Amino acid sequence: MSGRPIDDVLVVGGGIIGLAIAREAARAGVRVRLLEKGTIGREASSAAAGLLGPQLGADRPDPLLPLCLASRDLYAVFARQVADESGIDPALLDRGTLVVAARAGEAEALDRQCAFQRSIGLSAERVRGGELRRLEPSLREDCVEGLYLPRDRSVDNVLLVQGLERAAELSGARLERGVRVDRLLVENGRVVGVQAGSQRVSAGAVVIAAGAWSGEIAGDGLPPVPSVPVRGQIACLGPAAVPGRPLYSGDFYLVPRRDGRVLAGSTMERAGFDRRVTAPAIAALTAAAVALVPALRDAPFHSAWAGLRPATGDDLPAIGRGAAPGLLYACGHLRQGILLAPLTALVILRLLRGEDPGFDLTAFDPGRFQNRVTGAGLSPAPSVGARARRENPS
Numbered sequence: 001m002s003g004r005p006i007d008d009v010l011v012v013g014g015g016i017i018g019l020a021i022a023r024e025a026a027r028a029g030v031r032v033r034l035l036e037k038g039t040i041g042r043e044a045s046s047a048a049a050g051l052l053g054p055q056l057g058a059d060r061p062d063p064l065l066p067l068c069l070a071s072r073d074l075y076a077v078f079a080r081q082v083a084d085e086s087g088i089d090p091a092l093l094d095r096g097t098l099v100v101a102a103r104a105g106e107a108e109a110l111d112r113q114c115a116f117q118r119s120i121g122l123s124a125e126r127v128r129g130g131e132l133r134r135l136e137p138s139l140r141e142d143c144v145e146g147l148y149l150p151r152d153r154s155v156d157n158v159l160l161v162q163g164l165e166r167a168a169e170l171s172g173a174r175l176e177r178g179v180r181v182d183r184l185l186v187e188n189g190r191v192v193g194v195q196a197g198s199q200r201v202s203a204g205a206v207v208i209a210a211g212a213w214s215g216e217i218a219g220d221g222l223p224p225v226p227s228v229p230v231r232g233q234i235a236c237l238g239p240a241a242v243p244g245r246p247l248y249s250g251d252f253y254l255v256p257r258r259d260g261r262v263l264a265g266s267t268m269e270r271a272g273f274d275r276r277v278t279a280p281a282i283a284a285l286t287a288a289a290v291a292l293v294p295a296l297r298d299a300p301f302h303s304a305w306a307g308l309r310p311a312t313g314d315d316l317p318a319i320g321r322g323a324a325p326g327l328l329y330a331c332g333h334l335r336q337g338i339l340l341a342p343l344t345a346l347v348i349l350r351l352l353r354g355e356d357p358g359f360d361l362t363a364f365d366p367g368r369f370q371n372r373v374t375g376a377g378l379s380p381a382p383s384v385g386a387r388a389r390r391e392n393p394s
């Protein structure tokens with residue numbers, strides 16, 4: 001792989017990351033087989049809110065920021081191509097995102113974010129008083145400080161995943177449902193495929209894109225990348241006519257869908273692989289929604305769900321080559337997997353072709369965990385640091 005282009009690849013996991021890679025590689029003429037243990041796209045990728053907001057909370061340089069910005073910039077073309085190829089429009093909402101200071105002290109944080117973002121050439125506007133109200137009349141009246149990010153947007157990730165599934169298959173990728181990969185097959189120090197139940201599946205390269213379960217996949221002498229699930233719950237209200245764009249306040253957000261539903265999210269919980277919805281979390285999210293946009297008090301309750309974000313333990317994804325030739329990782333995207341899907345697919349395709357990835361991937365090197373991996377291959381619980389506290393950065 002380093003240098004030698006690969007012409008057939010096996011992708012483990014049919015979430016947005018695995019699907020985006022499968023589609024990208026198949027379009028480039030690579031033979032692709034994707035194995036999904038359950039139903040395609042039913043895990044974190046369908047549970048997400050779909051914020052594409054690399055600027056949310058950004059107030060300092062961060063190794064992931066360039067990738068997040070680049071991925072956001074790929075989205076218009078990515079979403080249009082997926083729509084054209086699949087016939088499913090992922091409803092990219094392009095009205096910017098509004099960050100609102102709802103508590104004392106938050107206005108200074110918005111000043112810092114605005115100053116930093118403008119200093120690196122990004123569009124960000126501090127909006128106050130009447131200007132804020134004109135932009136988003138549905139806000140609670142005493143919200144008078146905001147930061148408008150005209151380029152941060154949102155997408156309907158459920159539709160996007162459905163479109164990607166269809167587009168990947170139409171591009172020639174072979175998607176197999178209900179096939180759980182158990183371990184990597186290693187021959188002469190090279191990964192040559194996987195064992196899936198009684199099946200041995202050979203491939204020129206294997207990409208681990210198994211989300212929160214990526215840490216379960218190892219091979220002889222190849223420890224897994226650590227992975228820990230971080231549960232996120234969402235309350236869905238509506239139909240409602242407000243708000244007009246994604247709103248972000250503290251660590252809470254509202255994301256309107258094209259069909260009138262409004263998503264209120266989200267929790268960050270270490271609850272193992274339990275993706276049950278809990279009454280206190282949904283009550284708190286619903287109350288926060290009404291507190292930010294009072295008109296939502298008249299909105300019907302629609303539904304609620306939870307998903308397991310994939311974390312590596314240090315808030316950064318694992319993207320790049322593994323410890324043996326023939327092995328790549330694209331996992332641990334935590335709160336940014338929807339945002340980072342197009343860029344991750346592009347980078348993995350470049351690596352498969354033996355090309356320069358085009359981005360500095362040092363901070364995301366899957367090998368960085370080697371000295372932290374313990375007997376079972378799992379690292380300590382994930383830190384939930386500054387970046388991880390922001391949804392998308394969901």
Ligand SMILES: Cc1cc2nc3c(=O)[nH]c(=O)nc-3n(C[C@H](O)[C@H](O)[C@H](O)COP(=O)(O)OP(=O)(O)OC[C@H]3O[C@@H](n4cnc5c(N)ncnc54)[C@H](O)[C@@H]3O)c2cc1C
Pocket residue numbers: 012013014015016017018035036037038039040041042043044045046047048049050051052179180181182209210211212213214216217231232233234265266306307308309310330331332333334335336337338339340391392393394
């Ligand atoms: C509540 C919530 C809100 C979020 N909001 C946002 C947001 O606004 N913006 C954003 O960018 N991100 C958001 N995220 C994060 C985003 O959803 C994830 O980062 C992203 O979906 C990860 O995609 P994935 O393909 O890696 O994982 P998943 O979607 O979990 O897919 C992994 C797949 O691998 C399969 N699999 C696992 N093990 C195996 C195996 N051994 N063999 C075969 N298949 C296997 C699983 O069944 C699963 O289908 C949110 C997440 C949650 C939970």
